[in-house]
Structures are given as C-alpha cells and as structure tokens.
Amino acid sequence: MKLQTEVLVIGGGATGAGILRDLSLRGIPSLLIEKGDFLSGASGRNHGLFHSGGRYVVSDPEAARECIVENRILRKIAPHCIEETDGLFVSLPEDGLDFRNRFIQACEEAALPALLLLREEALSLEPGLNPDLLSAVKVPDGAIDPFELVLANAKDAEVYGAGYLLHAEITSLVVDGDRVKTVLAKDLLHGEEYLIEASYLINATGAWADQLLKLAGLHIAMALSKGSMLITNQRLTHRVINRCRPPSDGDIVVPNHTVSILGTTSVRLEDAENFEVTPREVSLLIQETSKMIPAIEETRFIRAYAGIRPLFQSGEKGDDRAISRGFVLIDHEKRDGIKNLITITGGKLVTYRLMAEKTSDLLCRKMGVDVSCTTHLKPLPGAEKPSGLKDRLKTLGKVETLCDCELVRREEVEEALREGKLKNLQDILHRTRLAKGTCQGGFCVYRLLGMLNEWELAEGDSNKILKGFLEERWKGIRPVLWESTVKEEELMEGIYKGIFNL
Amino acid sequence: MHYDLIIIGMGLSGLMAAKTAVEAGKKALIIGKGMGCLTLFSNTIDVFGKITETTRLRDDLSRWIYDHPEHPYGKVGVEKIEEALCSFNTFFRPPYTFQSRNETNSLIPTGIGTFRPTYLIPSTMMRGIALKEKKTLVIGFKGYKDFYSQRLADSFECRGTTLSLPESPSTEITATALARWMEQPSFREFIGTEVKKQIRDEELIGFPAVLGVNDPMGVRKDLEKKTGVSVFEIPVLPPSIPGMRIFNRFKERLIQRGVTFLMGYSVSKATLKDKRCEGIEILHPPVTTSYSADHYVLATGRFMGGGLKADREKISDPVFNLPVSQPGSQEKWFEKSFFDEHPIHRTGILTDSSLHPIDEKGELILENVRVAGTILSGHHFLEEKSREGIEIATGYWAAKQALN
Ligand SMILES: Cc1cc2nc3c(=O)[nH]c(=O)nc-3n(C[C@H](O)[C@H](O)[C@H](O)COP(=O)(O)OP(=O)(O)OC[C@H]3O[C@@H](n4cnc5c(N)ncnc54)[C@H](O)[C@@H]3O)c2cc1C
Numbered sequence: 088m089k090l091q092t093e094v095l096v097i098g099g100g101a102t103g104a105g106i107l108r109d110l111s112l113r114g115i116p117s118l119l120i121e122k123g124d125f126l127s128g129a130s131g132r133n134h135g136l137f138h139s140g141g142r143y144v145v146s147d148p149e150a151a152r153e154c155i156v157e158n159r160i161l162r163k164i165a166p167h168c169i170e171e172t173d174g175l176f177v178s179l180p181e182d183g184l185d186f187r188n189r190f191i192q193a194c195e196e197a198a199l200p201a202l203l204l205l206r207e208e209a210l211s212l213e214p215g216l217n218p219d220l221l222s223a224v225k226v227p228d229g230a231i232d233p234f235e236l237v238l239a240n241a242k243d244a245e246v247y248g249a250g251y252l253l254h255a256e257i258t259s260l261v262v263d264g265d266r267v268k269t270v271l272a273k274d275l276l277h278g279e280e281y282l283i284e285a286s287y288l289i290n291a292t293g294a295w296a297d298q299l300l301k302l303a304g305l306h307i308a309m310a311l312s313k314g315s316m317l318i319t320n321q322r323l324t325h326r327v328i329n330r331c332r333p334p335s336d337g338d339i340v341v342p343n344h345t346v347s348i349l350g351t352t353s354v355r356l357e358d359a360e361n362f363e364v365t366p367r368e369v370s371l372l373i374q375e376t377s378k379m380i381p382a383i384e385e386t387r388f389i390r391a392y393a394g395i396r397p398l399f400q401s402g403e404k405g406d407d408r409a410i411s412r413g414f415v416l417i418d419h420e421k422r423d424g425i426k427n428l429i430t431i432t433g434g435k436l437v438t439y440r441l442m443a444e445k446t447s448d449l450l451c452r453k454m455g456v457d458v459s460c461t462t463h464l465k466p467l468p469g470a471e472k473p474s475g476l477k478d479r480l481k482t483l484g485k486v487e488t489l490c491d492c493e494l495v496r497r498e499e500v501e502e503a504l505r506e507g508k509l510k511n512l513q514d515i516l517h518r519t520r521l522a523k524g525t526c527q528g529g530f531c532v533y534r535l536l537g538m539l540n541e542w543e544l545a546e547g548d549s550n551k552i553l554k555g556f557l558e559e560r561w562k563g564i565r566p567v568l569w570e571s572t573v574k575e576e577e578l579m580e581g582i583y584k585g586i587f588n589l
Numbered sequence: 590m591h592y593d594l595i596i597i598g599m600g601l602s603g604l605m606a607a608k609t610a611v612e613a614g615k616k617a618l619i620i621g622k623g624m625g626c627l628t629l630f631s632n633t634i635d636v637f638g639k640i641t642e643t644t645r646l647r648d649d650l651s652r653w654i655y656d657h658p659e660h661p662y663g664k665v666g667v668e669k670i671e672e673a674l675c676s677f678n679t680f681f682r683p684p685y686t687f688q689s690r691n692e693t694n695s696l697i698p699t700g701i702g703t704f705r706p707t708y709l710i711p712s713t714m715m716r717g718i719a720l721k722e723k724k725t726l727v728i729g730f731k732g733y734k735d736f737y738s739q740r741l742a743d744s745f746e747c748r749g750t751t752l753s754l755p756e757s758p759s760t761e762i763t764a765t766a767l768a769r770w771m772e773q774p775s776f777r778e779f780i781g782t783e784v785k786k787q788i789r790d791e792e793l794i795g796f797p798a799v800l801g802v803n804d805p806m807g808v809r810k811d812l813e814k815k816t817g818v819s820v821f822e823i824p825v826l827p828p829s830i831p832g833m834r835i836f837n838r839f840k841e842r843l844i845q846r847g848v849t850f851l852m853g854y855s856v857s858k859a860t861l862k863d864k865r866c867e868g869i870e871i872l873h874p875p876v877t878t879s880y881s882a883d884h885y886v887l888a889t890g891r892f893m894g895g896g897l898k899a900d901r902e903k904i905s906d907p908v909f910n911l912p913v914s915q916p917g918s919q920e921k922w923f924e925k926s927f928f929d930e931h932p933i934h935r936t937g938i939l940t941d942s943s944l945h946p947i948d949e950k951g952e953l954i955l956e957n958v959r960v961a962g963t964i965l966s967g968h969h970f971l972e973e974k975s976r977e978g979i980e981i982a983t984g985y986w987a988a989k990q991a992l993n
Contacts, residue, residue, distance in 0.1 A: 366919065366920040487732055487734060487761065488761075489734060497734070530735075530826065533701070533735075533826065534734050534735070534737075536737075536740065537734075537736075537737025537739075537740045538737070540737055540739040540740035540743055541737065541739050541740075541751070545740070545743070549702070549740055549743070549744070550701065550702060550703065550744070553701075554928070557927045557928075558926060558927050558928070560927070561926065561927035565923050565925075568899075568919070568922060568923055569899050569900060569901045569919055570898075570899060570900060570901075573892045573899045573933070574892045574893045576892075576923075577891060577892045577893045578629070578827070578893060580927075580971055581626065581629065581630045581827075581893075581971070582630075582826060582827065583701075584928070584971045584972075585630050585971055585974075585976065586630055586632065586699060586700070586705075586824050586825075586826070586827075586829075587699045587700065587701040587703055587705070588638075588699060588703050588704070588705035588706075588974070589701065589703060589928075
C-alpha cells in the first residue's frame, strides 16, 4: 500500500506523539508510525517521576532548568496526568550534609522552590521514613502518568488532522542524493508492506535512533543503559522520596496511584530488544531504597520491569548540534548532507513537549514556514476532568468490575474497544488499568479475552494470546517471587496449568 | 484435650486422614485455617494425567511408580492408592458420585476451551466427555464475569449463548451466588424457559459448574426436565462449587461421626521433645488452648495453604520447622518460561516410606508425626495432574500407618 504525507514521524513514545500534536496544531500534515503500540519504548517503561528539576540541579543545571519550566507548563496543560505530591530529598547520616548544602544553593540559583525540613518535620510528613534521617528538602516533584499523557497527545493530534499507524515498523530508508526518497514499512501483525512518500522525516525512536539511522547509512554515537524498577503492592509514601546525594542506584521511590515504584539501576546493554531485570538489581534496589524507607525490606512486590535510556558520547553531547545537554536534536542536513531528516532523542518524559517544540521549530525553518508553537498554551484533551481513581472508588459495588485489583469497570474497557484501533491485547492493556494491580492480570485478562469473543473482536486463537500474555507477565513477576507473591503464583499456576490445563 | 490423632490442615489430605481415623474408631481433631485449596481448584479427582486415555490407570501407574520410588505415590503403592480412592468414593452416594470411565483417564472440557485428563469425575460432569461427538450449547450468564460461553463455543466449535438474569440485588454475579440461586425452583424455572428458547438441535447443554452446592443432581434433573436436553457442568475459575460439595460432604459426615472440627484456627506453637510432638497450641486472642495426641498428621498444603513459607533465602515449614528440600537460591526457584516445570514445585517435606519426616541424611525427626498431601516433596502435581490423587492417597495412608 502506498501512503503519502508531508511529515513522517517515526516512534510513538512521548516525543513522537508530542511532535505529532505540535505539528498538527501548526497545521502541518503528518503521519506517525510506531512498531508496537504507543508507549512500547521508554515512555511506557520509566519511573513516572514528574521532575521538579531537583534531581539534576547540582549535576546538570541546564537540564534542571528545562525541567523547572516544563514542570510549570505541564501542570497547566496536563493536570489530569499529574499527581502533585511534592518530593523530599532525604539526607541520611552516611550522606553527610555537604551535598545537601550544595543542593539547596543550586535550587536557589535555579529558582527552584526548595524548603529545608528538620528531621521531626520530615517524619511528621512521611512517618515511613528512616527515623535516623538528618534532614529533608522539599521540592515540587510529582508523579506523572505517561499513558494518559501520550494517548492524550495522540488523540489531540488526530483531532487536528494527523494520522498514525501502529504495529508498523520502518524497515528501509531509501536515500537518493541529498534526501530520503522513500520509506518502506511493514505491518507486524498482518505482514502488509507500506511504501511511504514523505517530504520530511523525524526520527523519534529514542534508544533505537541509531538503529533507524543505519537504514539510511548514517550513524550517531550512542550507548544503551538499562534502568530497572520494582513495583510495590501498596503505596509507601505520599511524596516522592529521593536520596540527597549525587544520583546513583536505588535512590528514588515514586508513588503512582495505589503503588510505589522503586528505582533505579544503570547497566550498559548492547541490544535494545532483549533485556530483563536481574536478581542482583532486585537485591540492590531493595537494599538501597530500604535505607530511606525501612518498610521496603518487608514489602510485597508485584512486578519488576526495566526501560532503556540512550546515552550520548561526548561527540554528540554539547556540540553545536545539541541544543541542550538534556536531549539531542540533530539536523542531518548540516551533519550528513541529508536535507529532509531530523533526529530527536534523549531527554525526559517531562521535557517531551519542549523536545517536540524544538524539533517542530527546526522543521518549520527547513520548510520555510513561519508558524509558532502553541502546545505550551493549549490544554490536552481530558485536562478538564479530574483524574481516575476517585471516580473508580465512587462506583465500586454498583457496576461490573473486570479487574478487582484496580477496579477497572467493564464499561471502561467497552469504551476503549468502541474507540477502535486496538489491534491486540497489549493495546487494550495500555489504555486501561487492567493487569496493573496485585494479580497482574491473572484474572482480568482471562475476562478480557472472554469479552473480546463476545464482541467478536477476538482474532486468532484466544488461548494462544492468553499464553503469550502469561509469558509476558511472567517476565515482570519472576524476579520478585518470594513471600506472599509465591502464593499468588501458586494460585495462577493452579488455575492455568491445573484447572484449565493450558 | 487429648486425642488419638490430631490433623493439621483441612484440605483434602487432612479430611481423608480424619475420615480414616474416625472409621478406625479413633478420636480425631482436625484444625484448619480455611477450607484449603479444595474449594479453589478441585472439581474432579485427578490421579495421574501423564498417561494415555486408553490404558488402565492402575497398570500405567504401577509401571511409573516403579521408576519413581521417591514420589509420594511410590511411598504409598498402587494398592493403597486404590484403597484410598475407594474410601473417598464411599462418602458419595448416588446420585452424586465420582466415577472413572473404564478405569482410565477421560478428557473433560474446561472453562477455557481446553480439555483436561482426569480420573474420577462427578456425575454432573460425566456427560461433558461427549462434547466432541454431540451438538452442544454452552450457557453463560450476563454479569458473571468468570465464564464466557462464546469463547468456549469458538474453541469447542459448538454454540454459545449468554442469558440475562432477572433483576438481582447485586450486579456482581459470582459462582457462589449462582449456585445458591440454582437451588431455588423459581430461578430454575426462569433458566429452563430461557434455555429452551435458545435450543435448536443440540443434544447437550453445558453450564458453568454452579448447579447448586447441596443437590446438584436434583438441579440438573430439573433443568433437563425443563429443557428436554442433557445437561453437564464445566469447571471454571476459583472458587470451585464442586470443591465445596466435597468439603461440605466431608465436614457433615465427619462431624456426625464425632471428629472435632476447629475451623479458622492455626497452630501457633508445637512442643517437641525427644523426637516426639508432645502437644500443640492454638492462639485465638486472647485465649491460647493446648491440645495433645498420640499421633499427628501434618497436611497444611503448599504456599497458599500456608504449609510452606518462602522468604527470600529459604523455604520452610512454619508448624514443626521440619527440613524442607531446597531448590537452590531464589533466582533458581522459577524457570524462564511460565509454562516450564519450576524447581520450587518439587520441594517439600522429606519423608521416609511411612511418611515420617526425615532430614537430608535420612534420619527420622519426629516419630509420632506423619506428613500428607501436597506439602510432601518429590512430586509435581501440576505437571503430573495428580493433585487430588496425592492428597487422597497420602492422607489415607498417613492416618492408616499412624493408627496401625
Ligand atoms: C529507567 C528509566 C527511567 C526513567 N524515568 C523517568 C522519569 O521518572 N521521569 C521522566 O520524565 N523521564 C524518565 N525517563 C526518561 C523517559 O522515559 C524518556 O526520556 C522518554 O520516554 C523518551 O521518549 P521517546 O518518545 O523519545 O522514546 P521511546 O518512548 O523509547 O519511543 C521510541 C519509540 O520508537 C519506536 N521505534 C523504534 N524503532 C522503530 C522503527 N524502526 N519503526 C517504528 N517505530 C520504531 C519504539 O517502539 C518506541 O515506541 C526514564 C527513562 C528510563 C529508561
């Protein structure tokens, strides 16, 4: 099939979806292509910290400044994706107070509101903290829901005329002289081939950026770093808890709806596709974070997962092509003589909008059009309604819930199904909170598949899909199987291997 | 209070031990936290699923046992296994009984559209075996989210339909609620009429296994009368109504015969001395009660039942702290694929051939304690499809030997 567009955006993470919205608000026709569902990359596998800038304020003031500005903007345009919890930077006896003093000073210089709390004050705000702590500094950190955020961007872009193609991978970039002339893509679910003609291409593939460029015979120097995280079965603190020391392994605990997420590690990787959380990482995360919150030693975990960050070697970082040290924006016309290709990678979820703005600005200059960005002013769809959990609790007991852990209503899933465009199970799981709770989908995915049959939406063998899901689920659960999760697992095996002989 | 036998654990193995004791004229006490995995997973009696559906189970099993002397079945032996199964069967009088078909395994349809090999089948499920040969209609209920008739119909290549129920007080329809309603004639009247409207040329009707707790055959008969078609039950997600039938039957009969039931309690302390258990304590705050017996059977199940406990380093038995075979460090407990055979499932309490707990060197640990059920080491009931068989055989044999 032949497709034509002005701009082809490659990658359906926060950056790609943000660019798609930015361009469509500027009236530039564009199409996004993503090899999985939205959020299959780092955008769906991160910590969910709504950065205040505190984490970089000492080490990288420029990145911190970007976070500070974007933090304020996102509170206005995407309040429904954000939980304003505040964050504490906790100093433990072994940390001393040197770093804390530098931290406070750096906050002052960056105009980042920071409040020093004494031990008793910190403990009265968060009784779960290590009672031996020396002090804590409060900053406007929060929690962000990447799923809501990315899907809202995509939805709005669609309203303004943009298109997107999911489960389609770019397989070939044909360079002719100084341009990428044609693009080949493949539908990964049905095998269909697309031939795409686009005047401009934006490579927003995050950790896969170099891999994509290789298709055009180009190369950027980047390395991959895996970060692992653990999800607890309950929320441990109200606020984000950071360790007040230079960033290192296991120094942060971010609340997220009804759970907390411990992070993170940093391990070099060769391959962006095959990775898992190792037992060593699990132990390290528990050992380090429990120094801040002792109850973590005894806590039950429901899942482990990891995401990949692209790292840039000095050549790319800080040179004239990199607008900021937080992310990398490359005009391949200047760098490699390819006129219609731009790469944007690195950065943070929190700076996705800024990255989209800078990319779209560059594109507009290349196209010779003069329209300015409005994404910092225009709220995302859904901004007017309050966020989900309270609503869910209100309706408890009155309606049919498909997922008892996360109180996902059957209607909610039906609504997602009605909106269409869902090609497989993962798509539905991304769009609801199904399978995110304690049983990790052990019950509700069975129910979901039953519902799909009722709706005559089931494609192929449901039991094969279920098996595939159970294997995916297993990857996240296997690293945290001890104490009561072993019981939960016995239940699941008893059902699927026992009663159902799957 | 002193007893002949105290049984810790109220799953199928514990219940079988209590039955065996009371039938030998002994005074027995059974203590349990809850109804055990029986009411979650058990529908039929799996004995050994790894054999074909054509040979006699007994023949294949004796061959297999010969090669697996360390398996709980190896310790009990084919003869006693059969004796135990017979003993189980005597608690179920027609019309609701457990039968094998030609003493072989049969494949019964499950609530997910697969077939499962199993041995003793309750009367309400027997006809499901014919599903492949007979035109079948599968019935689901709107709002009952653990059973999807359309999905089954797709897998079984038959027809499925979902009935809307009359206005119910709660919109959450569970297996337990359905089973209760099924016992009401007016509800059956409604279901019968609705199902009849849906029947085209089907000869069989499959329901989720919710046809009442107390008189499933009565419920079935009435539905068959109203629809004119044969009815069978299909095993579904927990809880298991057929499992509750087994539990209730045991409880009723055992209490009648004088077994003391302590349900909702767990052992807080065991006093051990000179290779003997001298007594146990049960804490029910603020009261602690002590009990003693000549013999004890430990039948506390695996992780869900609380028989085994896994902290991050090691697996242990919280009641007697008996040696448990260890599957290595935590990262070795589970394999990479969910569907692999996980080493953790082979762990359990080590015993000698008479089900006495022993240590790694084979040294006897407690001479008046026997171990029964899935807590034993050396089996893999999920892979083998042997859950109920192991429970029934070892529960029976542990009590038999203790009271010999
Ligand atoms: C462990 C970890 C923790 C983090 N924590 C935070 C945090 O707490 N707060 C925060 O703000 N940021 C955090 N980040 C950073 C943030 O997640 C990323 O910066 C952001 O998600 C990047 O988005 P992206 O769209 O650029 O990349 P991605 O989300 O990775 O998107 C790239 C997409 O491109 C697709 N793709 C690749 N190749 C192709 C192809 N050939 N054809 C089609 N599609 C293709 C991929 O499938 C993928 O979906 C964290 C990152 C990691 C790794």
